Amino acid sequence: MLEGDIPLSGLPRFREAIHGFEFEEGAVCRVRLSFTMDSQRRRIVTGELRAPVDLECQRCMNAMRETLVSEFTLGLVTSDEQAQQLPKELEPFLTDDFSADLWSMCEDELLLVLPPFPLHARSECPAREDLEAYEADPEPAKPDTTSDENPFSVLAGLKTKKH
Secondary structure: OEEEEEEHHHOHHHHHHOOOOOOOOOOEEEEEEEEEEOOOOOEEEEEEEEEEEEEEOOOOOOEEEEEEEEEEEEEEEOOHHHHHHOOOOOEEEEOOOOOOOHHHHHHHHHHHHOOOOOOOOHHHOOOHHHHHHHOOOOOOOOOOOOOOOOOOHHHHHHHHOOO
C-alpha cells in the first residue's frame, strides 16, 4: 500500500483543465494506491484519489468548492496487445517494463472525474432567483373545459361557404 499527497500545483494538465482557478496554497490530492498481481500475473493497481478544487459553476459563473473523488482499478501493460487482452473490469495504463509514472496516472484519473458541466446545487446557486424568473409556472394554466363549443366549428363554416 502506498499513501501520500501530490501537490495540485505539480499537475500541469489538471491545472489547465480547471480554467485557471487557483488552488488554495498547499492544496493536495490525497492518494492511496495498492499494487497486486492477479492469477495471470498481470500487474494491477487499485487506487483512490481525493482532491478539493474550485470549479466554475456553469450556471452563475462563480467559483464552487468540489471534492473530486476517483476510485479505480488499472492493469499495468507495456503494449497495446496486452491492453486488448485485459478483462473488461480493468482499464489499461501503459508503462515501461520496470516503472510507472504514478503522478501521471493520478493526473489522468483526476481529469477523468472532472464534471463536464460543474453546477452548484440548485438551492445553493447565486443564479437561482434569475433562473426561476425565466422558468414556466410549475402548474400550467388549464384550458377552460366548460365550453361546449367545438374548436373545429370555424372550419365547418368554411366548408359550406362558396367562393
